[in-house]
Amino acid sequence: MRILSVAISLFVLVACGGSGDQPTPSLPKPEEPSTGYPDKPNIIVIFTDDQGYADLGIQGVRQDLKTPNIDKLATSGTRFTYGYVTSPQCTPSRAALMSGQYQQKFGVDENRFAPMPLNVETIASRFQKLGYRTGMVGKWHLEVMGNSKEWLKQNHPDFYASNQSIEKLPLDYKRPFFPDERGFDDVFWGYERRYWTNFELNGNDKLPGYQINNQYRLDLTNQAATTFIERNAQSPFFLYFSPYGPHVPLEATDFYLSRIPENMPTRRRYALAMMAAIDDGVGEIVGTLEKHGLMKNTIIFFISDNGAPLGDDMTDAPLDQRGEAWNGSRNDPLIGEKGMLTDGGIRVPYLVQWQGQFPAGKVVDKPVSSLDAVYTALELAGEDSLAELDGVSLLPALEGKTDYLDERALYWRFWMQRAVRKGKWKYLQAGIKREYLFDMESDEGENLNLIQQYPDIAEELRQQLLYWSDEMQRADPMTEIPAPFGARYDHYLPQPQ
Structure with missing residues (x-):
């Protein structure tokens, strides 16, 4: 199983790019928001x-973690059980x-197509x-990066040909x-110990530039977020x-690790410690809003960027x-994982709270997208x-009118895979020969492939998906997925009945 995981890692680290002659079906117009x-x-x-x-x-779902501050956003706000992002x-x-x-409109189909x-x-x-x-x-990841080979080849061919580290690319090219x-007044962004900032943690302005900070990365960005509010x-x-976080590298301080029992896989323990740090940060943000009397005038969304990578079998590496x-x-x-x-890979925690305006303790069991939050x-x-x-607007759904969420389609396309969900139905194609409904x-959800029982529904969704795909900047190569990735699909998903 580890051989399978290692082989598949090659495509994610490099990581999608239709046919049809009809226009993309228009989305239903949502109801006008309430005044x-x-x-x-x-x-x-x-x-x-x-x-x-x-x-x-x-x-x-799980009993081994505690996220009281984030949970409170849901109990005093609304939780979407079918909250999706646009990519794994x-x-x-x-x-x-x-x-x-949709990022495919401007060609950022995968990490390697940054910036x-x-x-x-x-926005x-x-x-x-x-x-x-x-x-x-925190994390930006829309800049020029080490895997921005296409951009480098098109914009700086001499540098691309030199095969130098992206760190050697002049700052003027990346800036x-x-x-x-890109529209942000205050920034404190970076990954591990090196951050581009234009304000100090004490709230003072500073000239834009890099700074090195060895503080635990999640504590540091928690503090920067509250400083921005101040x-x-x-x-x-x-x-x-x-x-x-909880993206790798997995790291946590003793302050957070001490909250997590030791009788579990080490990687799980560190992930839970990182989520405890994130939860503390949410608590600090809420506390800062309360300090300034802003809770009733602040909307908070909480969403993950994609599902967790499992390495097929959650080996404690x-x-x-x-x-x-x-x-x-x-x-x-859920079935499957990141990628x-x-x-x-695409259905994630998704919450919204606005005290005194949005309903408290509400659960919406209809498909929504991160695009709807925007x-x-x-x-x-x-x-x-x-x-x-x-x-589309989430306001009608928050007021109890959800039919329109079933009437519009959500689309995905990533690394030789494509999918669409409309209402209760989800059509998925991995490569060419693996098709699912x-x-x-x-x-049963994704444990039961119904494509042979409902071929007409599958074909209708497939055509809608292809019409949408044809309008995107990059063509879908419509090729078979490599054998290791096919093995992953066969590991997770049922064959047609």
Whole structure:
């Protein structure tokens, strides 16, 4: 099984790119939002990294973790049990969130197609135009990176030919893709100990530039997020807070590890410690909002960027192993993992809270997308140019009217896979020969392939998917998936009955 996992790791680390002559079916127009919401609420989007569906206490799946602060967002807000992101990988998922559009429209289908093009307007820029102060803290991953080979070849062919490390690329070439050049006023972004910042943790301004900070990465970005709120408490603000966890490398301080029992796999224990740190950060954010009397004027979304990588069998590998090793998070009871278009790769924790405005303790069991969070946030901020966004308003659903969520389709395309969900039905094709149709509202879900029983439904969804795909910037290669990845699909999914 480990041989299978190692072989498959090659495609994820490199990591999708139709046919049809009819136009893409138009999405149903959502109902107009209700009036009476306060103007220009603050918006906070918390976007975690590789956090699986199971790993919030409020999900009621696992008993080995505690996330009281995040759970409270759900008990005093709304939880979406079918919350989806647009990709099972971080860069494309984040590109969609930051643009409000399917990332395939501008070619960021996979990590290797970074950076996000400069002609794509970010939601941060939109919020700026609406009079918001904007902040970005944590993981960005939309900049020029080590795997940006295509971009380098097209834009800096001499550097590409030299085969040098991306660290040697002049900063002037990379700088336009940093978040403080993409609509964010305040930034504190980075990964491990090296951060690009334009404010200090004490709240003072500083010249934009790199700084080295050896503080535990999750504590550091928690502090930066609360500092942003302190700096901007007197004006409407949008904060994109993206903790770098529980993504590998798995690391945690004794302060967090001491909360987690030792009688479990080491990787699981470290992941739970990292999620405890993220949960503490959510508590600190809420505490800062309460300090300034902002809770009733602040919308908080909590979403993960994709499902957890499991390495097929959740082997408890050494902590320094990266690649496609299990990160300690879990997707139960969903099928599959990061990199796949099964629900384990794209269905994630998804919560929203607005005290006094959105219902408390509500659960919505209809498919929603991270794109809908973007649409709804901008709608409430007063944006009137929403037509080019690919989401729909969540306001009718929060008010109990959910039929429109079944009437529109959600689409995916990633690394020789493609999928569509409309209502209860999900059609999935991996490569060419592996096709599946699932009833996602049945007890069996993705454990039962119904494509032979309902071929007409499968074909209708397939055609809709191909029409959508044909409008994207990159062509779908429509080729068979490599044998190791096919083995992964056969490991997780049933053959037609």
